Amino acid sequence: MMEKHPDHGGIEKGEPAESASTPESAGVGNVELQRGLSGRHLNFIAIGGTIGTGFFLGSGAALSKAGPLGCLLSYLFVGTILWSVMVSLGEMATYIPTAGALSAYATRYLDPSLGFAVGWLYWFSWAITYALSLTSAGLIIQYWNADFNMGIIIAIFWVVFTAVNFLPVRIYGELEMWLSSLKVITIVGFIIFGMCMAGGVGKEGRLGFTYWRDPGLFAEYMATGAVGKFVGFWAVLIQASFAYQGAELVGVGAGEACNPRKTVPRAIKTTFWGIMILFVGTIFLLGMIVPSNDPNLMSDASNASASPLVIAATRAGVNILPDIINAVLLTAVLSAANSNVYSGSRILVALADEGQAPAILKKTDARGIPTYSVALTAAFGLLAFLNLSSEGGRAFNWLLNISGVAGLVTWGSTCASFIGFMRAMKAQGISREHLPYVSLWQPYTAWYGVFFCALVALTQGFTVFISWATSDFFAAYISLILFVVLWVGHKLVFREKFVDPYMADLVRGRYNEEGDELRPGERSERL
Template sequence: MSDKITPVAEKQAQESSSQNSLKDEENGQTGDLKRTLEARHLQMIAIGGTIGTGLFIGSGAAIAEAGPVGALIGFASVGVLVYSVMQSFAEMGTHLPVTGAFTSYATRFVDPSLGFAMGWIYWFSWACTFALELTAVGIIIHYWKPDVSDAMLITIFLVAITAANLLPVKFYGEFEFWLSMVKVITIVGFIIFAICIDAGAGKNGYLGFSTWKNPGPFAPYSLIEGNDALAKFAGFWAVMIKAGFSYQGTELVGVAAGETKNPRKNVPAAIRKTFYRILFFFVGSIFFIGLLVPYDNPELLSGSDDASASPFVIAAKLAGVKVIPDLINVVLLFVVISAANSNVYSGSRILVGLVNDGAAPKFLSKTWQNGVPFAAVLFTAAFGLLAYANLASTGSTVFNWLLNISGVAGFITWAAINLCHLQFMKALAAQGISRDSLPYKSWGQPFLSWFGLVFNILIIFTQGFEAFVPWNIVSFFTAYISLMLFVVLYIVHKLVTKSKFVNPKSADVRSGSLETDTTVWPEAVPTTLWQKMWAWLC
């Protein structure tokens, strides 16, 4: 019998190989990482990484600095900014659900040096934040047990969270799903509670919009004197910066896309649902906090990191409800554990993406048979040891500098995602690929991406305005050290590797895609009004 393969047999073999490859992409592995996360896991990973102390505690400072309406507008405005970022990512992430996500897109579509600098500063931000969350655990538990050793608490939770991230990713997804569910239930419960109190169920009777009248809808910023309008605008802008920090983590959908089942269906669905849910939780919470707590309440700026500083607790105290503080402190504990869990997960996957792009040592991509990149997990979790530095009297200064490095990393990442999408669209056009052939086509482009890029850059350069009122050299470097580090990483990589900007005609828009051609999977097209409404909601 001849060993020669006939043209028909060769075609069948290619089709079979293509189908098997597609099946592996859906249910098997991405490199050595396995696609085992489901849609509900993907949504909760993003929610868990975003809804944290920034909402449960930091929102109080936002109300105090800008007033109820100023804070509401600030959080809503940044919500629109996040929407532009997620729409930009959805189109790329659905077509190319690769490990490392946006860092890989920067390398492919813009410049390898951008991917290098963006990836490392994003990883460093999550690694430093992990140390912060470990420190916050001690503060929260001290609310009940003031004499418990901080070092012991840091050690226990450092080991526990690291161990949890070494389990198969499906266990991580399940763990994060239930932790995030606690946050969601708490916020929904608070909104229902706030409606009842505002309607007159509390000891103060009917409130309505009384806090918007007295002390007022906008608060003048304390650093600006002599110009009331400018002071109120400064308060609003300061809240926008805080809101940006609070929303950071929404992009974790992109980090987890490489380990998600059927990403072309689940990634865009998760992005839509995650954005609307987070916007509802944040804007809804800020709205009702502003109705219940006057912006001049001194407890809003107490500076504490436990339940006593939470505007949720302050609102309950003002209404005469006494059981809320302990309940909120329990929730805060879950919040911190969930955030720390997401820190290690996202940091480790970004490292794997950097390895795939040749921007990190290869040993960091080593995985166990269960698909967990144990080397990247251990390397990221090791930065939790920085939490011990905060135990010393002089260590807090170093620790705060490290945290400021992480502060602007989210805005840099968002701006880069918008830029990557603009270049992605150029690459598709240059290579004759219609955006209509993509699994997901975002609307309002390229205007939405341009809006996000310009707005993010504006915030990056103005987020440290307090250093100029009056001028303070220490505050200036504290605010802009992350931007400086990003620029240094970019320039050093550019000088060492002599990398060039990617030509749209040669940009890699196919490697890692779910199909080797531009065929669109058939989907049910909504026709009736009810079907369209349901499709929009889902």
């Protein structure tokens, strides 16, 4: 064993190198998933679920609302919240790598009713987002040919990506890696392009920090003066919270990771720093090369014409970029569609394994694929056909609103679950010093995440209180209302008690040093 060492806020114990042999089985209760995902697969599953059209298209509106510095500070601040979630998840996911871990940990360490509510809300979020991804793919393709039939596009991509998720998990991971790689390459290319443009390449000449001085560091949003600048900062902070969601998918895939004690901590660190560098770097350079008062930033189009990357290229006189960016946007939504079905199906597996969903949903085939969970999640993608009519489109938008805050609820419950996890370890006499991965400043980091996730979730619809509209209120808060109904309803029906830390399950799904799963009542000589 190598000595423990600090690395980006965590401590990791050396483990044997990953085996190149056939993936081992990952027993989770009666679930027999296959441990076929490497660290790079986990990285790209999370990156693929995070970097989507919301970032490629929405960052322009963010710059317009808050200005270059306000936008940058918002993304940096949300990055600290994400860090608290990722390191809390890292300790639990390396100790007990469970499929669909985000709801399972809430059930084991805090409250079964909370795990039920979080799991079903989070599953619905990914299931309905699959339908959104299919619709977005149609809109992007119509950029090249407005007469192309949307229904045909939706049907083709639904068949393709549903079929992909019935393939062995290693094949899924490889496909997701290549799809996500194109997005990463595009962002890195834009960062290089932005640096060149700021330095003087382009018809506008050397820009530097020109737009930081005029129109200024901060923009006003919905109000004037200091209040308007703060409102702009907070509006982008909420937008950034949604943009970063998906990074936690590292934990969803932990149950199918090879050698999770080694791959999961490394994947969590790489995913966090990779996403932060890509997002913050892009936002920083975007504020240098596009003024926050450019009227094109507030476009509500769903194709390349709304991308701030295209706006920047147009200002620089580069006219070939729109088609390239549109192709990348198509790749982005297809990668997201791929991740949507995977993550949603694994959440169903976790719910079924904890007795909170029909047991059939945790059954797997000979290749370790949870076929029933994949089929149910994929079926929700057919809701994309609602968008073919105006009445159906309105119904679809309401369903989409339900998923809006699910990620923040999941982030907050993950940090809260870690606090329960620490409490259970202390009660059962297990020292954190011997865990495969130990993060710094706990439990304060987790409390920080709980507080700000709750604060952002409660205030994400604040604009409705500035200009009241009842329909807008329900659109903004229907997901929180549904979460409370699920949590309280489950508790009233099943009379579940909060988890006693002395009785919390710290064994099921854990593996000893020899790679054998521990059974209830067992303890390995070493952690």
